[in-house]
Amino acid sequence: MTRKLFWEDPYLSKIETTIKTIDGHRVTVDRTILYPFSGGQERDHGTIGNREVTDVFQQGRELMYVLQNTTGLRVGDILPMHIDWERRYALMRLHFAAELVLEVTLRSCPAIEKIGAHISPDKARIDFLWKENLNARLPGIQTEVNRLIEEDHTILSEYSNVENEQRVWEVPGFARVACGGTHLKRTGEIGRIRLRRDNIGRGKERIEILLDEAFSPRNR
Numbered sequence: 001m002t003r004k005l006f007w008e009d010p011y012l013s014k015i016e017t018t019i020k021t022i023d024g025h026r027v028t029v030d031r032t033i034l035y036p037f038s039g040g041q042e043r044d045h046g047t048i049g050n051r052e053v054t055d056v057f058q059q060g061r062e063l064m065y066v067l068q069n070t071t072g073l074r075v076g077d078i079l080p081m082h083i084d085w086e087r088r089y090a091l092m093r094l095h096f097a098a099e100l101v102l103e104v105t106l107r108s109c110p111a112i113e114k115i116g117a118h119i120s121p122d123k124a125r126i127d128f129l130w131k132e133n134l135n136a137r138l139p140g141i142q143t144e145v146n147r148l149i150e151e152d153h154t155i156l157s158e159y160s161n162v163e164n165e166q167r168v169w170e171v172p173g174f175a176r177v178a179c180g181g182t183h184l185k186r187t188g189e190i191g192r193i194r195l196r197r198d199n200i201g202r203g204k205e206r207i208e209i210l211l212d213e214a215f216s217p218r219n220r
């Protein structure tokens with residue numbers, strides 16, 4: 001099984017990996033940092049041996065990487081694996097922003113039901129079953145999430161079940177939530193967020209989450 005370094009250290013952007021199997025354009029590797037589409041979060045972009053990864057999907061607990069080109073590759077080759085770090089870090093920041101927005105929203109409206117989520121590098125969204133217009137609650141949710149970010153809490157990530165590869169994140173004193181994502185180390189890395197509400201049909205509400213780039217850790 002592929003060793004999932006994206007969990008052990010989500011901040012790795014370049015490693016060396018060994019090709020384990022080759023089947024047409026599909027390969028498996030012994031260790032990886034390239035995260036697949038999962039939990040609504042878009043996949044990483046990257047390369048293996050300078051060949052573009054055009055897709056990655058899970059097959060059981062194995063990850064299959066589809067390469068643009070496998071000509072000349074052999075099982076046992078040790079190659080550099082690289083991910084687009086700017087993209088991944090944006091995904092990580094928006095992913096954890098969405099985690100905080102979800103937790104705060106669930107506490108603000110205990111009867112609300114999450115029905116979907118999507119994380120892309122420029123925005124995240126969470127969809128809910130909820131009869132009311134969420135607009136009135138949005139400023140309160142935004143303020144509370146920005147406060148949690150400002151307080152720069154430690155985020156712990158660990159296995160809740162190693163055998164089944166179940167993962168959990170925890171902000172001590174705030175929440176402990178099951179999720180197999182790649183999580184930041186501190187809430188402060190998110191910077192600051194803005195929320196927008198959208199109505200996506202009868203009885204459904206969407207919250208869109210945007211990063212305020214003026215508050216990006218890079219610009220501070």
Ligand SMILES: [Zn+2]
Pocket residue numbers: 095099169179180181182183
């Ligand atoms: Zn998560």
